[in-house]
Amino acid sequence: DVKVTQSSRYLVKRTGEKVFLECVQDMDHENMFWYRQDPGLGLRLIYFSYDVKMKEKGDIPEGYSVSREKKERFSLILESASTNQTSMYLCASRPGQVLGAYEQYFGPGTRLTVT
Amino acid sequence: AQKITQTQPGMFVQEKEAVTLDCTYDTSDPSYGLFWYKQPSSGEMIFLIYQGSYDQQNATEGRYSLNFQKARKSANLVISASQLGDSAMYFCAMREVTTDSWGKLQFGAGTQVVVTP
Numbered sequence: 001d002v003k004v005t006q007s008s009r010y011l012v013k014r015t016g017e018k019v020f021l022e023c024v025q026d027m028d029h030e031n032m033f034w035y036r037q038d039p040g041l042g043l044r045l046i047y048f049s050y051d052v053k054m055k056e057k058g059d060i061p062e063g064y065s066v067s068r069e070k071k072e073r074f075s076l077i078l079e080s081a082s083t084n085q086t087s088m089y090l091c092a093s094r095p096g097q098v099l100g101a102y103e104q105y106f107g108p109g110t111r112l113t114v115t
Numbered sequence: 116a117q118k119i120t121q122t123q124p125g126m127f128v129q130e131k132e133a134v135t136l137d138c139t140y141d142t143s144d145p146s147y148g149l150f151w152y153k154q155p156s157s158g159e160m161i162f163l164i165y166q167g168s169y170d171q172q173n174a175t176e177g178r179y180s181l182n183f184q185k186a187r188k189s190a191n192l193v194i195s196a197s198q199l200g201d202s203a204m205y206f207c208a209m210r211e212v213t214t215d216s217w218g219k220l221q222f223g224a225g226t227q228v229v230v231t232p
Contacts, residue, residue, distance in 0.1 A: 042119070
């Protein structure tokens with residue numbers, strides 16, 4: 001069974017802290033994605049990666065960085081957390097370079113609160 | 116500019132009735148795919164159904180069907196015979212195939228559906 005896991009379901013951090021959100025997939029997928037979800041805005045892409053050590057900015061990369069040292073693991077880093085980064089963070093994965101209908105598989109999400 | 120528009124923030128539907136969730140999209144890419152996801156209160160995103168821009172027939176998956184009207188750029192989700200377990204947030208998403216090699220999705224704001232007994 002396809003599985004994407006995220007390190008925490010709930011996280012509370014203080015302003016200015018460095019925050020790591022971890023995502024692991026067991027499907028040998030090349031492509032991995034980080035989204036944030038906010039009410040009324042849907043999901044917005046922060047960063048994605050199409051191979052180990054390869055990354056691309058999404059629509060809202062400011063204030064975030066990512067790391068992909070192993071194919072199965074994709075980390076989102078908040079260098080200095082701010083209250084406007086309080087949100088739900090969703091990780092997803094997908095095989096690379098496939099045609100047709102291939103959906104992204106999502107993790108359960110991490111609800112981050114920055115105080 | 117918003118590429119996926121879901122105009123219904125929320126709706127109530129009675130059990131066993133059908134419900135239509137609206138989705139319009141904006142793209143100049145001739146090759147694209149449209150997805151619907153369901154997000155229950157637990158938070159996980161569940162893939163429901165897919166429609167490709169060149170598909171001749173509307174997609175169906177069990178109680179879910181996609182009413183694809185290409186000229187109007189609309190891809191409405193129809194859930195037949197609603198069940199209490201259908202209560203969730205529903206997201207419409209699009210992938211622009213020609214301009215994106217990676218399978219990136221653009222999401223709408225979502226529609227919250229509450230099914231009542």
